[in-house]
Amino acid sequence: MQRRRFLQGTGLLAAGQILPISLVELAFAEAGQNFAFAYISDSHIQHIKGSQFVRNWDRGLIRAVAETNLLSPKPDFIVFGGDLAQLGSKEELDHGAEMLSALKGKVHHVMGEHDYYLDLGEYWSRLFGPHYYSFDHKGVHFVVLNSILTDDDWIYRRWPTPQQRMAEMAGLDNPNGSPFMVGEKQRQWLKDDLAKLDRTTPLVVFSHSPLQKIYKGWNFWTEDAEEVQNLLKDFRKVTVLYGHVHQIQYNRIGAISFNSVMATAWPWPYPTAYAQAGEVHLPKLTVPMNRADPFFERDATGWQFIDMASGNVDLHYTLYENRSRVVRFNPQTGQPEDSVYQTESARMAPQNHY
Amino acid sequence: MNATKSSTLAVMLLAATGAFADEFTAADEQRWMQEFMTVQQEGRKLWTSPELGTNGVACAQCHPNAANTHPETYPKFQKQLGKVVALWEMVNWCLRNPLQGKPLAADDPKMTALLSYATYERRGVKLEPGKH
Numbered sequence: 001m002q003r004r005r006f007l008q009g010t011g012l013l014a015a016g017q018i019l020p021i022s023l024v025e026l027a028f029a030e031a032g033q034n035f036a037f038a039y040i041s042d043s044h045i046q047h048i049k050g051s052q053f054v055r056n057w058d059r060g061l062i063r064a065v066a067e068t069n070l071l072s073p074k075p076d077f078i079v080f081g082g083d084l085a086q087l088g089s090k091e092e093l094d095h096g097a098e099m100l101s102a103l104k105g106k107v108h109h110v111m112g113e114h115d116y117y118l119d120l121g122e123y124w125s126r127l128f129g130p131h132y133y134s135f136d137h138k139g140v141h142f143v144v145l146n147s148i149l150t151d152d153d154w155i156y157r158r159w160p161t162p163q164q165r166m167a168e169m170a171g172l173d174n175p176n177g178s179p180f181m182v183g184e185k186q187r188q189w190l191k192d193d194l195a196k197l198d199r200t201t202p203l204v205v206f207s208h209s210p211l212q213k214i215y216k217g218w219n220f221w222t223e224d225a226e227e228v229q230n231l232l233k234d235f236r237k238v239t240v241l242y243g244h245v246h247q248i249q250y251n252r253i254g255a256i257s258f259n260s261v262m263a264t265a266w267p268w269p270y271p272t273a274y275a276q277a278g279e280v281h282l283p284k285l286t287v288p289m290n291r292a293d294p295f296f297e298r299d300a301t302g303w304q305f306i307d308m309a310s311g312n313v314d315l316h317y318t319l320y321e322n323r324s325r326v327v328r329f330n331p332q333t334g335q336p337e338d339s340v341y342q343t344e345s346a347r348m349a350p351q352n353h354y
Numbered sequence: 355m356n357a358t359k360s361s362t363l364a365v366m367l368l369a370a371t372g373a374f375a376d377e378f379t380a381a382d383e384q385r386w387m388q389e390f391m392t393v394q395q396e397g398r399k400l401w402t403s404p405e406l407g408t409n410g411v412a413c414a415q416c417h418p419n420a421a422n423t424h425p426e427t428y429p430k431f432q433k434q435l436g437k438v439v440a441l442w443e444m445v446n447w448c449l450r451n452p453l454q455g456k457p458l459a460a461d462d463p464k465m466t467a468l469l470s471y472a473t474y475e476r477r478g479v480k481l482e483p484g485k486h
Contacts, residue, residue, distance in 0.1 A: 046410055054409050056452060086410075171402055173418035218418055266415065266452075269422035275479050276419065291422065294448065295434040353422075 035138055036307040038068045038105075041081030041243035042263030044114060045096040047089055056297050057086070060264035061099050064303040067318065069104050075305055076137060078105050081243035081261055082112025082148070082208035088166050090123050097127050108135070112208040112243065113148040113180070113219075118166040120155070121146075132186055134193050140202045140308055143193065145186060147207035147222050147242075150178040172218050172268070179216065180209040181223040190231055202237040202311030210242045210249070212258060215271035215280045220245050232256055237311040239329075247300075248317060250327045251283030252335040258283065259315050259327060259336055267292040267300030273353045287341040289319070290351050296321045390470065393463075397471025400464055407453025413468070416452065420472040427485040438484075441469060 043061040046054040068078060080100060085092035093115065100107060109128035111121055121131055131146040149155075159165040168176045182190075197203070205211065211228050214220035222228070232238050239257045246263035247270060270288055271280045292300035299321035307314050312329035313336070319325060326339040341347050401420065404410040417423055428441040435443070442465050446457035458465040 044415075048409050052409075054411055056411075171414060173414060174402070268416070268418065271421075274419045274421040275476050293434075294416075294452075297452070 034307065034309050035076040036071075036073075036305050038071060038075040038078045038303065038305045039081060039241065039261045040064045040068065040078065040100075040264060040303045041110075041261045042083045042112070042246055042265055043096060043099075044083055044086045044263070044265040045092045045099075046086035047091045047095070053092075053095055054086075057265045058095075058099070060266075060298060060301050061096065063298065063320075064264045065099060065102050068303065068305075069102070071305060074105060076105075078103050078107045079206055079241075080107055080109050081206065081241070082110040083114040083243065083263075083265075084109075084112070084124075085115050087163075087170060088115055088118030088124075093123055093127055108142070108144060108206070110144055110206050110208050110243070111146040111148060113169050114166075116146075116148055117155075117169040118162050132189065138308075140204060140311065141194075141197055143190065143203070143205045145182055145190065145205060145207045145211075145228075147182050147209045147211060147228075148180045148244075149183045149186075150181055150223075154178040177219060179221055179223040180219055182207075182211075182228050183224070187224065187227055187231065190228070194231060194235075197235075199234050200236050202308065203232065203235045203239070204308075204313065205232065205238070205240045207240065207242050209244045210258065210260065211240050212251075212253060212283070213281055214245075214249070214283065215277060217274075217277060218268075218271055220271060229253060229256060239313040241306070241313070241315075248289040248325065248327070249283050249286045250315075250336040250338075251285040257313065257329060257336050259313060261304050261315075262300075262302040262317060262319070264301050264303060270353050285335060285337070287338045287347065288351055288353055289325075290322050290348070291353055293321060393467050394470040394474040397467035397469070397474075400468055401471050406464075407449060407455030409454040411453050413448065413453070417472075420475040423472045423476070424485075425469070425473045425476050426479045426481050427483065430484045430486065441472070445469070445472075 044057050045061065046057055048054060068075070084096040111124065111131050115121065115124045125131065132144055134141065134143045136142070155165070159168060168174055171177065207222070209222045210220055211222050211225050213222070213225055233254050233256060235255070238255060239259065241259050241261060243261050243263070245260050246266065246268035247260065248262070249258070249260040251258050270282060271277050272282055289300060300319070302317055302319045304315055304317045306316070310329070310331070314326065314328045317325040317327070325341070327336050328339050330337045341351070400406055402412050402414045404412050406412065425441050428444070429438050431437070432439050432444065442460050445465065445468055449455045449457050
């Protein structure tokens with residue numbers, strides 16, 4: 001066993017505030033093989049006009065980038081989990097890419113619906129590359145899926161303009177939206193991609209939408225989630241990391257661990273907080289994050305780093321107005337668990353959502 | 355005289371039992387509900403509109419289906435404002451800050467519409483004024 005230390009400095013840009021510096025220890029099973037990577041997601045950079053962008057969302061991304069650069073030792077790479085833009089425009093993607101260019105390290109990008117539905121990912125692709133792909137790093141196989149596709153009728157025939165198509169999909173609670181899906185073509189690609197691998201290879205899948213069905217009304221949902229899960233289930237160590245939901249969720253389905261990541265832009269309520277929601281399948285292992293305090297504009301937003309100590313994922317959430325949280329894979333129970341707030345008796349009063 | 359008085363009284367008593375009282379008709383109720391639904395639907399349009407503030411941000415961006423506005427807990431003490439406030443004052447806080455816009459008068463029809471929508475989405479939840 002070897003222990004190394006991650007120095008996590010925060011608040012570089014928040015002049016006048018107290019700078020919370022905390023040490024986070026990461027235990028590594030075997031030195032040399034192990035590594036950490038950082039994950040930033042859902043920045044929703046929003047163009048107003050000319051050179052004006054919504055300041056609040058800009059600050060979220062700038063802060064996450066600055067803090068990620070302060071990680072020591074440096075993460076091996078950075079993932080951006082999608083929804084860099086709010087309405088998919090060239091201005092928004094360019095402005096977002098410019099802020100991300102300050103990151104020291106290789107960035108792997110995931111497609112979000114807010115990046116996609118204006119021009120179907122064309123400009124995004126020119127900046128960041130293919131919509132789905134895989135790569136290997138230190139013995140772990142990483143897969144990036146574009147999980148926010150939907151049926152062709154909705155994409156190509158329903159809306160008179162690309163702008164309206166984008167606006168309709170951008171509203172989380174808009175009944176004119178359409179369920180996300182990975183689609184048959186990409187599932188076939190995934191099957192072929194995984195066929196080369198030994199089932200003992202640790203596997204990590206990045207998607208924007210959860211590859212599970214949580215709440216259809218807000219598209220916390222992937223229509224062909226079960227089909228995708230079927231392709232993953234035979235791997236011994238498999239983790240799905242997703243953005244989109246702007247809140248902490250984690251659970252396990254069969255052998256697959258699921259973890260969500262935070263947004264840098266704004267938090268979302270849990271679907272169970274919507275009185276008319278009807279059927280909600282909020283992952284039952286999840287210890288909810290605190291309700292956001294609107295008076296602190298970065299509250300309930302954040303970013304995270306992830307260490308692959310044992311081939312499973314330990315996820316360290318950096319939360320701005322709250323204590324940071326760690327969701328670790330527990331080898332005894334075989335599922336991800338909050339390291340502090342897992343049990344009912346350990347929770348704090350403001351964690352009630354109503 | 356006495357006979358007339360007592361017969362008038364009898365008629366009034368009879369009316370008070372409800373047999374001849376003016377009930378709200380189904381048409382009345384339908385119309386009133388229609389009026390309300392029109393206003394709350396107008397509220398939904400404003401809630402999702404990028405035009406309400408000045409920066410394109412809509413209420414629904416953070417509050418899909420007006421969730422986490424918990425109208426049933428107002429009026430309540432809002433420590434950041436230092437006093438007990440009604441929901442319309444919090445709506446104005448949001449208009450000024452995340453939406454970078456102008457506050458609305460308490461009786462502005464747009465404010466009534468926004469409150470109607472947020473409250474309608476929360477229907478069925480018991481009132482708990484002051485709750486945090």
